[in-house]
Amino acid sequence: MTSQDFIQVILFFAILIGLTPILGNYMYKVFTGEKHLMLPVFGWLEKLTYKFSGIDQDEETNWKSYTFSLLMFNLIGFIFVFLIQLFQSWLPLNPANLPDVSWHSSFNTAVSFMTNTNWQGYAGETTLSYFVQMLGLTVQNFVSAATGIAVLLAVLRGLSRKTTDKLGSFWTDLTRSTLYVLLPLSILFSVVLVGQGVVQNYKTYETVQTLQGAPQVIPMGPAASQIAIKQLGTNGGGFFNANSAHPFENPTPFSNFLEMLALLLIPAALTFTYGKMVGSTRQGWTIFTAMLILLVIGLSISLYAEYSTNPIFGNLPLMEGKETRFGITNSVLWSTSTTAVSNGSVNAMHDSLSPLSGMVAMINLMLGEIIFGGVGSGLYGMVVFIIITVFIAGLMVGRTPEYLGKKIQKFEVQMAIIAVLAPNIVILLFAAWASVTAPGLSSLNNAGPHGLSEILYAFSSAAGNNGSAFAGLNANTVFYNLTLGIGMLIGRFGIIIPVMAIAGSMAKKKITPSSAGTFHTDNWLFIGLLIAVILIVGGLTHFPALALGPIAEHFLMNNGVTF
């Protein structure tokens, strides 16, 4: 690594840290109904939304109704995206005359975009029409992210309110997240992206004759508008197959820098909003610090692995699956960030990363997408780990565990354990199933331990609602479309439902004022404990599988073994 590489990384984190309180404070104003910057611009649109849909914006509900509204809304989204793919050839805006999508791929893609996973078993430019990309996928990019924020807001109200069963209105939270946070940022960002060279048009694919005289078909489409929200909403589903490695999705180092920043921006800023909403910005910064430490540890290991030499390729820089304009540092910074945040867009092919870099990406997925994580979902996932940490700390000192003045009891711990187990069960059981059956194994692109890594990565990505892939795995088969689809559903709602139950139960409790005996959750000791709990839970669950996949591959590679 050169000094220029270090400067890029440091600059990236400096800007991220600088933007966190600014955007975090703005979102606090938006979500608590205070006056804010965008109110004069989009205030009328919010009113129009409520009027059109028949929503009473002040009508707050308990956790069950809140969750029911959420599930109903997501179900409709799923059905819509499923159907428009099945009948794509009958619908407009299909200049490339793409045929109807298969039922299992439609199912997988509809689940994938509804759950904010944005796993793609298909190749965008040869599978989906502009109609499906816009009305199906772009819409879900917005509302699945807004759904995540809504759940987080309900949890925050559960933590900060006392003796009530009201957690707010799902419709209001959904609307405000979309109109005041996601939409303005996306409009701004997509225009900047076009300025760097990202395409945004409705033209038919351009057939050209290259300089050497061969024909080349250049795909087109409204890419920038979808890319902006796919980065900001931690979605990650690319307009083109190569995702943000495609020169039309990510043409310059500057667009790359902005897309990386966009991918971490909202999840990072939400930690500040969190602090403001529970009445102590220190609590928010504590969580931010724990997340940042985990991210930087992963990044360091990943960079070290990519810049190491090995007997197979000697001291050749490992450029397989990487773009010249980004080089190694920007590819690794992206691969670590996109998996820590549950974004899943890629600017380099993760399948071709060195074994340990690929493992860092995989661990980020397996820890439950809580290192900043998805928009909203990362932070409510972190709350689950905080509850477990506080519980364990309580056991150690022999006091009733408390968080933010609320007693943590049997019910909360039970729900937290369900939320931790749900995605891990998907990863281990489904990956085990795929590694011993023909339909699972026939999709592999690499042999040896790397093949196991491909399977493990796919189910970790689905369960963590990430969506990135060791893309050599041919996932567009009935087996993978269905198992991964089910995995995504469990990974999303297997966490949302128990977390909402926790929120409901916490809201009913009293807040006890802190005393000399209170275990503080806003200091370095707590950061250390939290990180330890996250690593122990993740480590104990996944170390055996990782040892057979990336770790074995690392040692074999260092002995020059190929498969």
Added chain:
Amino acid sequence: MKTLFIALKIFLFFTVLTGIVYPLLVTGIAQLAFPAKANGSLIVKDNKIIGSELIGQQFDSMIYFTSRPSAVSYNPLPSGGSNYGLTNVKLKNLVTERKHQFIAFNQLDSLTLIPSEMLFASASGLDPHISPTAALLQVERIAKARNFSIGQKQKLLQSIKELAASPQFLILGEDRINVLVLNLSLNKLDGNISNIK
């Protein structure tokens, strides 16, 4: 039932807003502010579109600078990489093969250090760039194939220098040069061959 109707209506509302109005609005702004870029940064020569500045092309002729290896042979439908892991024997063999080929094709000394992007396939399969070092290694071969005079060769070296992009804003990204743009300027330099297909 009430929830279902609200859900349906708000879904319809957001579909129109974020699925139709938003992309159309962005398209409108983009087409006004950056029309060439929004439409794919296409390069027109003699009233014919010969490609996009951003999408790499396959070059294997002696008279052109070659692009990076591509897993999709620069066919953008669909884009993608090889997805070979580092312990995949196919990757190891490909790298050895490409190395020999690059050395033979450019008549280089067998100990020459070949820039790694010329040995490994890109992520998109459409990478428009190579490193300036990789371009310089090809100059001799091209000058010979085109019967360049010493003056023309000097001009070619000069245009590599001019077209090479340093990191954006001095710090972001890597040194690189656009192969298609470079080959176009190469044709311009070579008066006899400017109409070559």
